[in-house]
Amino acid sequence: MATDEGDAMGDEGRRRRASDERASGERASDERAEPAAHESRAAEPAGPAARQYRAAELADAAGITPRTLRFYRERKLLPPPRREGRIAWYGPSHLARLRTIAALLERGHTLGGIAELISAFECGRDVGELLGLAGAAISVPWQEEAAVRLTPAELADRFAGEVTPENLTASLDMGYLGVDGDEIVHVSRRLLDASTALVRHGVPLAAVLAAGREVRAHADALAGTFTELIRTHVLPGLRPGEPATAAALTELRSIAKTVMDAEITMALDRRVRTEPAVWLGAHGAAGEPGPARPG
Numbered sequence: 001m002a003t004d005e006g007d008a009m010g011d012e013g014r015r016r017r018a019s020d021e022r023a024s025g026e027r028a029s030d031e032r033a034e035p036a037a038h039e040s041r042a043a044e045p046a047g048p049a050a051r052q053y054r055a056a057e058l059a060d061a062a063g064i065t066p067r068t069l070r071f072y073r074e075r076k077l078l079p080p081p082r083r084e085g086r087i088a089w090y091g092p093s094h095l096a097r098l099r100t101i102a103a104l105l106e107r108g109h110t111l112g113g114i115a116e117l118i119s120a121f122e123c124g125r126d127v128g129e130l131l132g133l134a135g136a137a138i139s140v141p142w143q144e145e146a147a148v149r150l151t152p153a154e155l156a157d158r159f160a161g162e163v164t165p166e167n168l169t170a171s172l173d174m175g176y177l178g179v180d181g182d183e184i185v186h187v188s189r190r191l192l193d194a195s196t197a198l199v200r201h202g203v204p205l206a207a208v209l210a211a212g213r214e215v216r217a218h219a220d221a222l223a224g225t226f227t228e229l230i231r232t233h234v235l236p237g238l239r240p241g242e243p244a245t246a247a248a249l250t251e252l253r254s255i256a257k258t259v260m261d262a263e264i265t266m267a268l269d270r271r272v273r274t275e276p277a278v279w280l281g282a283h284g285a286a287g288e289p290g291p292a293r294p295g
Contacts, residue, residue, distance in 0.1 A: 051092060055081075058090040062098035069098075077101060077115055096179040099172045145188040155184050158196050162205035170209045174216070226256040 053061060059069040072078050078097055081088035104114050156163045171177040178185045186192045191212075198208050230252055238245045 052082075053090045053095070055088060055090065058094060058098070061095055062102070064098065064102075072098070072101065075111060075115060077111070093179040096172055096177075099169075100175070100178065103173055103175060145190065148186045148189045148192050149180070150184045150186065151182070152184060158192075159199055159205050162199060164206075167205050167209060170206070174209065174213060176209075176212070222260055223256075226252075226259075 055069055056066050059066045062069075069078075078094055081090045081094070083089070101111075101114055105111075150158075152163075159167075168177070172179075176187055176191065178187070195205070195208050195212075199205050230249075234248065234252060238248060
């Protein structure tokens with residue numbers, strides 16, 4: 001009996017030592033992975049306005065498992081959490097990052113590729129550099145959209161009564177919005193201004209976002225059409241690295257934009273000529289019956 005108790009105590013001691021070693025190893029790993037935890041504290045806004053999550057809560061909010069969250073942290077896909085003693089706190093920027101990762105995975109990106117994109121974004125590297133095209137003539141600055149930084153209050157002022165959790169989630173999932181510390185970043189000033197104007201004219205923000213998703217699908221299809229034309233009929237005759245190649249691709253891109261702008265303009269003109277008449281015919285104008293629907 002004494003021997004059994006001694007063995008049990010020995011096993012218990014060994015288990016405790018092993019547990020302590022694992023805990024120590026995890027703390028050491030956290031310290032290595034998070035050498036600047038104080039910087040994370042500065043990145044997350046303090047105060048009641050900033051929602052804070054424990055690991056399980058963050059995983060639940062992002063629709064992933066705690067194990068996946070730990071895996072993302074190990075792959076350095078997430079910035080370090082803010083720590084209070086042994087408790088790790090995550091904020092809105094971590095949730096936005098997880099939603100961005102999910103959106104990129106849905107588009108077919110690998111975790112390795114996502115890690116490179118995140119690293120490039122955080123370090124301010126150019127996408128051409130990321131793709132190994134830095135210095136090549138084919139690497140031309142085609143990005144035209146200017147990002148806009150907003151405080152939550154400024155965003156609420158633009159879309160009074162429309163900044164709901166559902167609309168914020170949709171905007172994050174579509175990549176329109178991101179969170180950087182205590183600021184919100186919109187990827188395109190032109191799209192932000194257009195959305196603001198539509199809401200001001202009475203279109204619900206949820207409807208604007210739904211239309212934006214549909215427009216993006218059509219835009220991707222149109223871009224695919226022109227990309228296939230260029231890939232099939234132009235690229236075989238171009239030589240990478242030559243100035244003429246960059247000039248040709250820039251001109252072709254401008255041509256594609258001109259064609260799409262002309263087509264959407266003519267389509268809108270056709271709609272403007274017919275839709276108001278149809279609508280007035282259905283509802284009447286100033287108490288008088290309007291023109292009947294054609295056909």
